[in-house]
Amino acid sequence: MSTAYCYHCGKHHPIEEMRQLVTKTGKRWRCIKSIEATKANRETRDAFGKKISEINKAESQSRARITLNVGQ
Numbered sequence: 001m002s003t004a005y006c007y008h009c010g011k012h013h014p015i016e017e018m019r020q021l022v023t024k025t026g027k028r029w030r031c032i033k034s035i036e037a038t039k040a041n042r043e044t045r046d047a048f049g050k051k052i053s054e055i056n057k058a059e060s061q062s063r064a065r066i067t068l069n070v071g072q
């Protein structure tokens, strides 16, 4: 079974579990697992950021309502 050095993990993995990427410094191998993990992390972060901005929006709306009530 042939392996290649994964620049992300700093370890060797079986080539079937890896993908060859072309970078500025040349062709490098990286495991699909780490690529998928990075992708999943980014999606989680995006979803989290979206959620936070929704909460902030809802909060500022309710704050605006409270301010209005106080003003009356």
Ligand SMILES: [Zn+2]
Binding pocket: 006, 007, 008, 009, 010, 011, 013, 030, 031, 034
């Ligand atoms: Zn790896």
